[in-house]
Ligand SMILES: [Ca+2]
Ligand SMILES: [Ca+2]
């Protein structure tokens with residue numbers, strides 16, 4: 001029985017390998033790339049405004065006037081710079097050449113072009129201030145542009161993930177009580193739904209049993225939105241949002257600013273952005289229609305969900321299965337959904353909670369970012385990495401789910417790993433920073449999870465911090481604070497276009513990506529921690545091929561001195577070949593393998609199963 005099963009697997013192997021790597025559509029119209037699992041992908045994350053400008057005619061989004069009307073100011077970090085979908089289309093060779101197989105596109109839905117109090121305005125270039133959830137922002141292009149782009153991406157055997165938001169819309173709703181548009185949070189206890197403006201107010205919403213009773217009948221009794229504040233939609237904006245139901249203040253919490261603690265974490269406004277009443281079944285149904293439509297229309301392959309932790313779990317419990325079902329019906333069996341649960345802490349329990357309670361299939365691995373920052377940019381021992389992976393069983397589905405967590409070392413909010421390195425090691429040479437960055441990239445591309453590369457990291461972009469400071473232009477930038485800074489691994493700056501496949505980071509990432517594609521163990525394999533310590537130095541893991549059982553040993557040196565050590569391996573792993581670096585040809589004894597590593601170096605050694 002065992003032998004037969006194994007033979008069968010061996011027979012199936014070539015087909016499996018082809019389906020993993022394959023971009024060619026089968027003759028029956030089935031696209032082979034759809035068979036890949038989420039962990040088979042390498043994701044490239046970009047903000048369309050900052051990537052490439054393929055059409056200067058849409059830079060102002062069809063609006064007229066100065067930057068406060070159009071949102072366009074390519075000299076300011078907080079305004080539109082002109083990047084668009086046509087620009088991205090023109091750069092697909094560059095992205096695919098890096099080894100990426102999926103593109104996570106920053107939000108492309110129509111935004112409020114400019115918002116903020118006088119003197120503090122900025123633009124929706126990042127895409128997170130949506131007014132029309134059914135349309136593409138004219139700054140980025142048209143529906144036809146997205147169809148062309150999606151077809152081109154799929155034609156290459158790549159996948160397209162959209163960045164979606166249900167927690168909030170653009171800032172449209174105001175409160176009468178706060179002319180400065182900043183209202184402190186008013187809790188359910190102090191401002192119950194059934195009194196107007198506090199405990200002494202007139203009775204309203206009679207019989208409403210609160211947001212925890214999420215039935216249509218209960219929410220039919222919520223007829224007044226003025227229990228905490230008196231919300232209103234400013235004149236002229238009554239029908240700004242699409243779909244139209246989003247214009248009704250009853251579908252929002254209207255309790256003032258989130259403190260990101262306690263109840264306000266899910267019911268408070270995120271910096272005045274209108275926080276949607278995601279407990280209401282009408283809202284659940286509405287967003288299922290909206291985002292299901294994008295899957296239907298464009299064959300989207302996955303969603304990254306913004307601010308997922310600020311939405312009540314029941315919403316996700318309904319929304320996620322509906323999206324998976326919608327995708328399946330569209331011939332997308334492995335639709336990937338990953339939520340953003342932002343944390344600066346090495347706190348996998350907090351991330352895992354959202355896979356268990358919310359039932360999100362996956363979350364961005366912020367704990368991975370924290371652990372790599374602590375061990376490679378800072379001075380933590382490699383045992384922190386061991387602790388990170390020891391927590392994998394906490395995720396719903398355990399290590400199988402952990403393999404589907406998008407891992408990353410840089411993003412548009414936290415900042416770039418290169419900037420953490422510069423900040424933490426001000427005295428280090430550029431050569432050392434580059435080496436540390438390459439070590440982090442090596443972990444990103446070989447350890448469990450879905451490697452997610454933030455655009456520009458492969459060109460040595462650094463940045464002075466997070467948010468706007470980490471959103472440099474790939475095309476020639478006109479922002480002085482970007483162009484002032486030296487990049488890593490090149491004498492170029494962001495003042496010129498930086499789509500350079502010869503950049504050493506592009507090259508090293510591409511080499512690792514190729515290796516990952518060639519080795520199922522690095523994508524789908526079980527991961528075993530083999531060595532870690534209380535100080536910087538050796539971190540070693542094995543990844544086990546799920547089909548052949550063959551072992552790949554990964555050993556990293558986070559320390560500043562060379563090291564030599566015996567590492568435990570499987571007793572059957574007797575002969576090794578080098579996939580990267582110097583690997584001893586043989587184990588010293590069954591179960592013990594010698595590794596030798598220069599400072600900040602790594603090796604990838606594959607055991608040969610044949611006797
Ligand atoms: Ca443009
Ligand atoms: Ca608001």
Ligand SMILES: [Ca+2]
Nearest residue numbers: 266267275310
């Ligand atoms: Ca919320």
